[in-house]
Amino acid sequence: MGWKTITDLHPNGVKVRDALLDAGVDTEIVETEESSPTAVRAAEQLGIAVGQIANSLVFSADGSPVLILASGAHKVDTELIATFLGAQAVHRPDADFVREHTGQPIGGVAPLGHPAPIRTIVDEALAQYDAVWAAGGHPHYVFPTTFDELVRITGGTPLAVGVR
Numbered sequence: 001m002g003w004k005t006i007t008d009l010h011p012n013g014v015k016v017r018d019a020l021l022d023a024g025v026d027t028e029i030v031e032t033e034e035s036s037p038t039a040v041r042a043a044e045q046l047g048i049a050v051g052q053i054a055n056s057l058v059f060s061a062d063g064s065p066v067l068i069l070a071s072g073a074h075k076v077d078t079e080l081i082a083t084f085l086g087a088q089a090v091h092r093p094d095a096d097f098v099r100e101h102t103g104q105p106i107g108g109v110a111p112l113g114h115p116a117p118i119r120t121i122v123d124e125a126l127a128q129y130d131a132v133w134a135a136g137g138h139p140h141y142v143f144p145t146t147f148d149e150l151v152r153i154t155g156g157t158p159l160a161v162g163v164r
Contacts, residue, residue, distance in 0.1 A: 012104050012137035016113035020143070023112065023153040027143045035139040037107055039072025042142065046133055049073075054126055054134040054150060056109040058098045058118075061087040065101040067118045069111055069134065069150055071125040074162040081121070084159060107139040111154050120156035122147065127158070 009017060013029055020027060032045045039053040046052075053072030058065055059081065066085065070076050082090040095106050102114045111120065111134050126132045127147040134150065136143050151158055 010138045010141070012108065012110075012113070013141050015103070016110040016137035016141070016143075019110075019113040020153070025145065025149060025153060027145060029136040029141050029143045031140045032142060033140075035107060037139075042133070043072060046142065048131075048133065049129070051125060052129045052132050054111070054123075054132045054145075056111055056135050058093065058102060058106075058109060059090050060093040060097060061085050061090045065093075065097070065118050066090070067102075067109070067111070067120045067154070067156075068123070068161055069120065069126070069154070069156065070123045070161050074123060074125055076162045081161065084121075085119075104135075104137045105139060108135050108137055108141060110135050110137040110141075111150055111156075113137055117155065120154040121159050121161060122150050122154065122156040123161045124158050125160065126150065 039050050042053050043050040051071045051073035054069045057068045078090040098106050102109050131144050133142045
């Protein structure tokens, strides 16, 4: 496997770990040997199917942040998301927007541990897996969880978000 247990977490990882504990989640954040710029690369390092990766993708919906936890096997349909949200436009913002709203860098955005709650949508495709892996606040950090737990800890709305 391409990951290891972490003994000294980066401050973003500490925030995510603390948010997980506050939510009653008993899991371990682990460190991948390499950053995972794509779901395919993350899945390779973890030895899992690409669909088990819960990509944390931040979008701007008419200027407001929306976090979509999408299966790594899917591309998000922004027109579908705009219709669902009642937004005129949904697009991928720049890195500054992502960091402003999450406190975390692109490539490491966790489902929680942000400065303020973010409206969240959880891809229904993740429900087919017993375990899914989400980012832990840093490009090298991930943690195992489940679809149901992601919905619970984020207050997210389940939705089929895209296409393969």
